[in-house]
Amino acid sequence: MRLEGVTKRFGATTAADQVTLEVEPGEFFSLLGPSGCGKTTLLRLVAGFETPDAGQVWIGGTEVTDRAPQARPTAMVFQSYALFPTMTVEENVAYGLRVRRVASGARTERVRAALARVGMEALMDRPVTQLSGGQQQRVALARALAVEPDVLLFDEPLSNLDVALREQTRRELKVLQHELGTTSLYVTHDQQEALALSDRLAVMQAGRIMQVGTPQDLYRRPESAFVARFLGGSNLIEDPATMDRIIGDEAAPEGKVLVVRPEHLRPSPDGRIQGTLRSHQFLGTHAEWWVETATTSLRAFVGPDEVPSATVRLDATQWRWVDRE
Ligand SMILES: Nc1ncnc2c1ncn2[C@@H]1O[C@H](COP(=O)(O)OP(=O)(O)OP(=O)(O)O)[C@@H](O)[C@H]1O
Ligand SMILES: [Mg+2]
Structure with a gap:
C-alpha cells in the first residue's frame, strides 16, 4: 500500500x-x-x-x-x-x-x-x-x-x-x-x-x-519535540539552567531541545537537579513525581517504594536532543 x-x-x-x-x-x-x-x-x-x-x-x-x-x-x-x-x-x-x-x-x-x-x-x-x-x-x-x-x-x-x-x-x-x-x-x-x-x-x-x-x-x-512528547510524555527542557545541570559543559546544538524521559530521572541524595515535589502518585509498578525547579517542571517515574520528601534531588540517566518543531 x-x-x-x-x-x-x-x-x-x-x-x-x-x-x-x-x-x-x-x-x-x-x-x-x-x-x-x-x-x-x-x-x-x-x-x-x-x-x-x-x-x-x-x-x-x-x-x-x-x-x-x-x-x-x-x-x-x-x-x-x-x-x-x-x-x-x-x-x-x-x-x-x-x-x-x-x-x-x-x-x-x-x-x-x-x-x-x-x-x-x-x-x-x-x-x-x-x-x-x-x-x-x-x-x-x-x-x-x-x-x-x-x-x-x-x-x-x-x-x-x-x-x-x-x-x-x-x-x-x-x-x-x-x-x-x-x-x-x-x-x-x-x-x-x-x-x-x-x-x-x-x-x-x-x-x-x-x-x-x-x-x-x-x-x-x-x-x-512533538514525537517525544506524544510518545512517552517526555520532559522538554529549554531553560539553560536546568540544561546545564543535566548535560554539564556540553554545548546545546542550534535549534534543538533537550528531552528527558520520566523514567530516566532518578532520585539521588546528591542529584544535580534540585526541586520541590509538587505531587506524587503511587501507580503500582512505579510512582509519578512532579518536581518543580526554579525554572521548569519535570515529570519523573520513580520506584514505587521511593519515599517522597518536600525537597528532592534528581539525576538524569539518559537524554536526547530533538528538533524544536
Ligand atoms: N468531511 C469533512 N468536512 C470538513 N472537514 C473535515 C471533514 N473530514 C475531516 N475534516 C477535518 O479534517 C481534519 C482531520 O480530520 P480527521 O477526521 O482525519 O482527524 P482524526 O485524526 O481522525 O481525528 P480523531 O482522532 O478525532 O478521529 C479535522 O480538522 C477535521 O475537522
Ligand atoms: Mg478519526
Whole structure:
C-alpha cells in the first residue's frame, strides 16, 4: 500500500498534507496522532471514501486513486462498528460479499469462516442490536475479514471497549493479523495500542507525517519535540539552567531541545537537579513525581517504594536532543 504526495483539503483545513507513505506486504502499520491530525482522512483515502486533491493511492502495484470503495481490495473496521441494525450477525457479515457480487454458495462459506475466526459462529442468527459492544466489534471485524481484502483498515476499533476488553481484544487482533498475514493500516490516538500492535508506525501532526519507524525507533529515537512528547510524555527542557545541570559543559546544538524521559530521572541524595515535589502518585509498578525547579517542571517515574520528601534531588540517566518543531 503506497500513498504518493497525497493532499486532501476540506475548505480551509488541510487534513492530509503531501503525505507519502509505504506499507509493506503483511505489515501491521499504525497512524498515531492527536485528534484532528488527519488519521481517519488518510484511511478514507485508502478505502476510497475520499478522493485526494493531489497525489496517488497505490495498492499492490495498481493505482486505485479514482476507484470506488467496492472496486478496491480493502475492507474497513469502523470505530462505531457501523453495523446494520436491522440485520442479523450473518447478514451483516455477508453484506460486503453481496456488494462485491460473490455467489451465494461461496458467500455462506466465507461468512461462516470469518465468524469462526472471531468466535462468533454460535450467534450467527442474532440481530446485532442484541449483542454487547465487544461482540459487535467482533462482527465488524468478521465483516471486514469475509471480504478477504489485501489491506485491512482499522479506525480506532477498540476505543469503545472497556480497558480489560480492549487489552484482550488487542492481543487477539495481533495474533489474528499474524496468522492471516494481511497488510493492515491501523488508526489510533492511543500510544500504548500503537506501540503494542505495530510493526511500524507513523506519528502525525496537522495532516503531516512527522516520523516513521518501528515502535522502538520512535520511542527511543524521537527526532522532534512533538514525537517525544506524544510518545512517552517526555520532559522538554529549554531553560539553560536546568540544561546545564543535566548535560554539564556540553554545548546545546542550534535549534534543538533537550528531552528527558520520566523514567530516566532518578532520585539521588546528591542529584544535580534540585526541586520541590509538587505531587506524587503511587501507580503500582512505579510512582509519578512532579518536581518543580526554579525554572521548569519535570515529570519523573520513580520506584514505587521511593519515599517522597518536600525537597528532592534528581539525576538524569539518559537524554536526547530533538528538533524544536
Ligand atoms: N468531511 C469533512 N468536512 C470538513 N472537514 C473535515 C471533514 N473530514 C475531516 N475534516 C477535518 O479534517 C481534519 C482531520 O480530520 P480527521 O477526521 O482525519 O482527524 P482524526 O485524526 O481522525 O481525528 P480523531 O482522532 O478525532 O478521529 C479535522 O480538522 C477535521 O475537522
Ligand atoms: Mg478519526
